[in-house]
Amino acid sequence: PVTKGSSGVLLLTKEESIRKPMQDCIRCAKCVNVCPMGLNPAFLMKFTIYKDWEKAEANYIQDCIECGSCSYTCPAHRPLLDQIRLGKGKVMGIIRARKS
Numbered sequence: 036p037v038t039k040g041s042s043g044v045l046l047l048t049k050e051e052s053i054r055k056p057m058q059d060c061i062r063c064a065k066c067v068n069v070c071p072m073g074l075n076p077a078f079l080m081k082f083t084i085y086k087d088w089e090k091a092e093a094n095y096i097q098d099c100i101e102c103g104s105c106s107y108t109c110p111a112h113r114p115l116l117d118q119i120r121l122g123k124g125k126v127m128g129i130i131r132a133r134k135s
């Protein structure tokens with residue numbers, strides 16, 4: 036269903052919707068250059084995988100607007116937004132707990 040929180044509907048062909056296998060990061064910085072929030076998606080993904088919430092917060096993971104540009108542009112097909120979204124949720128929970 037389309038709900039109040041839906042920001043758009045994207046229609047893809049079957050071929051376009053298949054995720055390509057993830058490869059190692061080649062440090063091309065395309066994800067950094069494309070991020071509208073000035074974040075380093077490659078690092079934020081790494082911090083999330085290693086559960087380094089301090090570094091994730093210090094590198095402003097909570098500022099990610101979840102546009103998906105980093106994942107889209109990554110030539111290594113790394114699921115940057117998937118991981119950043121997980122890390123962002125965790126860090127937001129830590130920030131809320133600290134404030135209460």
Ligand code: SF4
Binds near residue numbers: 109
């Ligand atoms: S775009 Fe992909 S391959 Fe390039 S630096 Fe970012 S995560 Fe690494």
Ligand code: SF4
Binds near residue numbers: 072075
């Ligand atoms: S999804 Fe987040 S980290 Fe990735 S480009 Fe958009 S704002 Fe930057």
